[in-house]
Amino acid sequence: MTLGSARLSLAFRLALRELRGGLGGFYIFLACIALGTGAIAAVNSVSQSITDAISTQGQTLLAGDVRFEINNREATPEELAYLKGLGTLSATTGVRSMARLPDGSDQSLVEVKAVDQAYPLYGKFEAEPDQPLPTLLTAKDGTYGALVAPLLLDRLNLKIGSELLLGNAKLRISGTIKNEPDAISEGFAFAPRLLTSADALTASGLVQNGSLVEHGYKIRMADPVNGMRNIADRANKAFPQAGWSIRTSDKAAPSLADNITRFSQFLTLVGLTALIVGGVGVANAVRAFLDSKRTTIATFKCLGAPAAVVVVIYLIQIALIALAGIFVGLVLGAVAPLFAAQFMAQFLPVSTAPTLYPGALLLAALFGLLTTLAFAILPLGHAREVPATALFREQGFETRKLPSWPYLLGAALLLAALSALAIFTAYDRFIAIVFIVAIAAAFVVLRLVAWGLAWLAKRSPRVNSPALRLAIGNIHRPGALTASVVLSLGLGLALLVTLTLIDSNMRRELTGHMADQAPNFFFVDIQGSELEGFKTLVQGQAPKGKLTEVPMLRGRITAFNGEDVTKRQVPPAGQWVLRGDRGITYAETAPENASVTEGKWWDKDYAGEPLVSFSQEEGKALGLKLGDTVTVNVLGRNITAKIANFRKIEWQNLSINFVMVFSPNTFKGAPHAWLATLTDPSATAAQEATILRTVTNAYPTITSVRVKDALDMINSLVAQLATAIRAAASIALIASVLVLAGALAAGNRARIHDAVVLKTLGATRAVLIRAFTFEYLILGVATAIFALAAGAVAAWYVVSRIMKLPSSFLPDVAVSTIVIALVLTVGIGLIGTWRILGQKAAPVLREL
Secondary structure (H helix, E strand, C coil): CCHHHHHHHHHHHHHHHHHHHCCCCHHHHHHHHHHHHHHHHHHHHHHHHHHHHHHHHHHHHHHEEEEEEEEEECHHHHHHCCCCCCCEEEEEEEEEEEEEECCCCEEEEEEEEECCCCCCCCCCEEEEECCCCCHHHCCCEEEEEEEECCHHHHCCCCCCCCCECCCCCEEEEEEEEEECCCCCCCCCCCCCCCEHHHHHHHHCCCCCCCCEEEEEEEEECCHHHHCCCCCCHHHHHCCCCCCCEEHHHHCCCCHHHHHHHHHHHHHHHHHHHHHHHHHHHHHHHHHHHHHHHHHHHHHHHHCCCCCHHHHHHHHHHHHHHHHHHHHHHHHHHHHHHHHHHHHCCCCCCCCCCCCCCCHHHHHHHHHHHHHHHHHHHHHHHHHHHCCHHHHCCCCCCCCCCCCHHHHHHHHHHHHHHHHHHHHHHCCCCHHHHHHHHHHHHHHHHHHHHHHHHHHHHHHHCCCCCCCCCHHHHHHCCCCCCCCHHHHHHHHHHHHHHHHHHHHHHHHHHHHHHHHHHCEEEEEEEEHHHHHHHHHHHHHHCCCCCCCEEEEEEEEEEEECCCCHHHHHHCHHHHHHHHHCCEEECCCCCCCCCCCEEEECCCCCCCCCCCCEEEEEEEEEEEECCCEEEEEEEEEEEEEEEEEEEEEEEEEHHHCCCCCCEEEEEHCCCCCEEEEEECCCCCCCHHHHHHHHHHHHHHCCCCEEEHHHHHHHHHHHHHHHHHHHHHHHHHHHHHHHHHHHHHHHCEEEEEEEHHHHHHHHCCCCCCHHHHHHHHHHHHHHHHHHHHHHHHHHHHHHHHHHCCCCCCCCCHHHHHHHHHHHHHHHHHHHEEEEEEEHCCCCCHHHHHHH
C-alpha cells in the first residue's frame, strides 16, 4: 500500500469514527441540500414523464402515423391520391365559429372539428353515451348529430338532445366528449370543442374562399418505421407548391413538448436558486462544524497528522452527509411524478405507473454534489491554514485571511462546473447564462450591502441608548452575523419579489391597461360579399364605435433568400413565426398602429415585384435585413417577396397587427376573407351581448370573438402558471429561512460569551433582548431594501424588455417584503437568543 492510499484509508476510518457522534449542526445542511436537489429532481422527472408520454404515445396523440395539414384549402385530387397511396387515410377539418341557440337568444364561440368515418386511426374516441362515433354523428331528418364538450352545455344551458345552430346547419347534441385522442396534438383550444361530421360542416357553409380552415390528413401506414423515413422531403419534392406542414408520430405535439421543456427549465433554475441559497447554508454549517472541532483538529495536527489528511477527514464527512441529503432529495424527486400524475392525467398523457427517470435524478444529484463541494471547500481551506497553537488559543477560525490558492482555484473550478452544467443542460442557454450572471452579481452585491452596512455602523454617531449602541456594535464587530444574514435572506427574498412583481404587472396589464386599449370584438371570416352589409349592421348597433377592417389570408413561411426555413438555426424568440401558418394581409399605406423604422413604404399605385413589410422585432430575431426575400405559401402557391421595410409593432394593444404586410399587387385576384375589429370604450356588457347576438344571427358564418372573454381565459392561465412559479419560489424562500436559522445558530456560541460577559457587567435581560431586536431589525430592513431594489430591476427587465409590457413598482409588494424580512430575521433571531439568555454564567466564564 502506498503512502497516499494509506493516508486516505486512515482518513476514511477517522471520518466514519467521528460521524458516530451524530449529525449535530448538520440538520440544516441536510435540509438545504435535500430541498434544492429534490426541487430539481421533481421538476425534471415530471417534465420527462410528460415528454416521454408524448413520444411513446405519438400514434394515439396524432391519431395517425403522419399528419399533413393544409390551411384554407383542400388537397387537390393529385395530392389526395398521393396521400392515399401512403396508407389508410382519415380527413378532418377544423374551424372556429359561433354556435347559437335556435331562437337566437344566446351563442358561444366553439372549436369545430369535422371527421370522417375512418376517424380515429389510432386510439379510442370516448363519448357519453358510449356508442360508436358514426352512430352519434348520424343525420336524421336534416339534423346532424354532434358531440360537445361539457363546458358548452353549461355555457348555453343545454342538455343531450338539445338542438344547436352552426352556420346554416341544424345540429342535435347526441352526447358529450369524454376523450378525444388527438386533442393535444392539435394545440391549445380557446373555446369548447364541437365535433360533427364532414357532411354537417359542408351544410353549415362555414368553409368558403378565404375562410380560416385547417384541413388535416392523417395516415396509418402498413410499415410506419420505413414509411415515415424522410416523408417530409419526399412529399415536398413530389409537391413543392403544396405548402403543407407535415408532422410524424414521433413528434406528435412539438409545441407542447417545447413549452413543457421551457417551463421546466425555468423551474429548474428556480430550484437551482434554492440550492445555491442552500450552498450558503452549507458554508455556514461547515464553518460552524469545523469551529466546534478546533480541539480535535489541533489534536490531529499535534500528533503529526499532515494538514492535507485533516482536510480529507472532514471533506469525507461533509461528502457523506451531502450524499445523505442528496439521497433524500432524489427520493422526493422520484415520487413527484406519481403525485403529479394524479392531477395532470385529465389534461396530459402521463402514466400513473411508478417510473424512475435516471437522467433527471442524475442531473439533480450532480447539481447537489457540485453545490456542496463548491461552498464547503473554502471553510476547509481556512481550517487547513490555521496552526495548532492558534486553534488552542483562539475562539475560532480567523476568516479574514483567504485560504491558499489551491482552495481558491478548487472553489472557482467547482463553481465553473456548476455554471457549465446549468448552461449546457438548459433549453435556452442564453436565459441560463443570464441567470448565472444574475446570481453571481447578486452575491457580489449582497457582500457589498453587508460590507456597506458594517461600514456605516462603524462610523455612525454615538447614541444614548445602550441597547441600540450594542446593536450597532454587533453589526460591525469581528465575527458579526451581518454578512451571513444578508446573504442568507437576500437572494430568496429578491427572487420572491421578482416573481411577485412580474405576476402582478402581467395581471394588471391583462385586466387593466391592455383590456382598456383592446378592441371589444374581433370578427373573422367576413366574406367580401358580406362586408358592406356587415359594416352597416355593426355601425347601427354601435354608432360611437370604431370599426376597422382589413383583408386577411393565411400563409406559411417556407424560405428566406431561397433557403428552406427548416434547415435554419432559429433562436427561440423567432421560432413562433415559422411554426404553422401566419395571418397575412396587404395594404397600400402603412398601418396606423405601427411605425416604419427601417426602409420606406411602397407607393399607392406600386405595380413592381412583390414587396413585404416585416415586423422589426421578429425580423431581427430571424436574422433578416432589407432586401432579403421571403417565400410564403398561400393557397398552395409559393410567393416570393422582397423585404422593403421593417415596422415596430405594439402587440400589447391587441389591435389588428400582422408580422407581414404585403404590397397589394402581390395577391391581386386571390380569394380572401376580411378581418374586422370593433372598438367602443363606452359599450356596456349588455350592449356587447346585443352586438354579439345580432351579428351572429344575421351572419352565422362570421366568427365573433369577444376580447374580454379571451383576456379572462389568458388571465386564468397566467394565474395557474403563477401558482406553480410561486410554489417553486417558496422553495427558495424556505431554503433562505433554513440558511438564516443556520447562520444565527452558528453564531450562537459567540453570542453566549457576549451575553454572559454583559450580564456579569450588569446588563439586564431586557436590555440584551432590545439590543438583539434592534440588531435584527436593522439587518432585516437592509436586506429588504436590497431585495426590493434587486427584485424591481429584475422584474422591470423581464416585463419591459422580454415581455414588452409596461412595468411599474407596486407599493404593496414593498410593504409585504419588508414585513416578511422583519418577521423572519427578528422572529428567528429572538427564538435563538432566548435560549442564549438562559445560559448560566459560571460554565461559560470558566472557558474564557
